[in-house]
Structure formats: structure tokens, C-alpha cells
Amino acid sequence: MLALWVLLACNSSNPQSKHPYVNYFYPVIEEPKIYVYRDIIGGLDEQFHRVYSVNDHLGLHLVVERYSSDGRILEALNFNVDSLDIQDHMVVNRAQKKTQANVYKTQYFPWKKGEKAWFATKFEGVLDSTLILQEMKRNLLSENQFMEVMGESRKCIKYNDETTFTILNPFLKTQKEMKVMSSTFYAENIGLVEWIGKNNKVHFKLEQIMDQQEWLKIIRP
Numbered sequence: 650m651l652a653l654w655v656l657l658a659c660n661s662s663n664p665q666s667k668h669p670y671v672n673y674f675y676p677v678i679e680e681p682k683i684y685v686y687r688d689i690i691g692g693l694d695e696q697f698h699r700v701y702s703v704n705d706h707l708g709l710h711l712v713v714e715r716y717s718s719d720g721r722i723l724e725a726l727n728f729n730v731d732s733l734d735i736q737d738h739m740v741v742n743r744a745q746k747k748t749q750a751n752v753y754k755t756q757y758f759p760w761k762k763g764e765k766a767w768f769a770t771k772f773e774g775v776l777d778s779t780l781i782l783q784e785m786k787r788n789l790l791s792e793n794q795f796m797e798v799m800g801e802s803r804k805c806i807k808y809n810d811e812t813t814f815t816i817l818n819p820f821l822k823t824q825k826e827m828k829v830m831s832s833t834f835y836a837e838n839i840g841l842v843e844w845i846g847k848n849n850k851v852h853f854k855l856e857q858i859m860d861q862q863e864w865l866k867i868i869r870p
Contacts, residue, residue, distance in 0.1 A: 656679040665709050673806050675840035677702045689852040691747045717730030733758045740772040748773055762789045782815040803836040
């Protein structure tokens, strides 16, 4: 399966992107693909990322939808392929409704080593009357390293992510801050393949890439 996917990826490169690390971004193809990530620590938990591209009046962009293990959509990130910046961010709120987040900083991937990307978004929290400000600052730690991805050695880049969640209650005028450190890996011609939290408390790794029809058979009763 991986060999076929890489062949498709190589035939669907991103010529419209100016970003120097675009080869480590998701392949831009129209047919949705489902990335299945496994919880390495627990072993049972999964995440599904549905990846597909759209070409409209705003240009070419790629959408990554994140789903829980039971098939519930959690959020969606809309990337501009030209810059790999975030165009839109959608989050599912406490009422299980899709809501548009307010994006303040759009850069998701740094353009060179030593540069820090800054992505900032604010959305409704899971508790009544709360808002969450999420800020991710990302820098490139290493490039051209090799690691195992779905049983094969793949060229990867490694990012260091510092994500701060600030929980705001505008009525009580209170706020609480939580900071999360993690390492994130992107493989050439594949995209996101692994992320590891500080002290290895969180560790998800790409297990397989499947077609949408195959995935729907899994999540639908």
C-alpha cells in the first residue's frame, strides 16, 4: 500500500507552492485519503485525519480534518498550498456544532532553520462561557533524517512545538494557562507521520493510509 501511495504522491507534487519544505507536506490530490494514527503508549486509541485538496476562487488549498477514534470530527485546518499558512480553522464546540475559530497568526511551518512559525487561534471551549486561545510556536530542529514510517525508511524533518492553551472566562474575568511541549515529524511525500509529547506522555504514530470508502466501513456501524 505504501509503495502505491508514494507513487501517487510523487505524481502529484505541489508545483504551486513556494515553501522550501513543501515536499514534506501532504500530497495535493483530489481524492480524500485517511491517515490512521495509533497511540503508541496505550495501543488502543486512534486518530483519523482526513486529507483532501480543494481548488476554488481562493486558489489551491488543502484541508486536514481530525476525527476521534469513534469517527466524530473534532477540528479542521485549511492550508493555503502556496505558503502552507492556515486559511481557516474549524472547531467542534461543546454542542457538537462546527464553529469558525478566529485565526490571529497564520504561519504553521517555518521557512528556514532558526525561524519560528507562529500559529494563534481562539475558539469556544468545552465548558460553558469559556474561550480557548491556542498558540503554537514551531521551529525546525533537524532535516534529512531517516526514520521508519509504516515499515519503510523515509526521509523526515523534525519540529519542536511549544503550544500554549489559555482558557478564558469573559464573564468571571478569569484565565488559566497550560503549556505543552512536543516533537512533530513530517515525512517526504507523506506529511505528518508522528508526534511525541514531553516525557513521552503522548505518542502517536502513522499506522496506515487508506481510501475514504475503506474508512467509512470501519467507523459506520
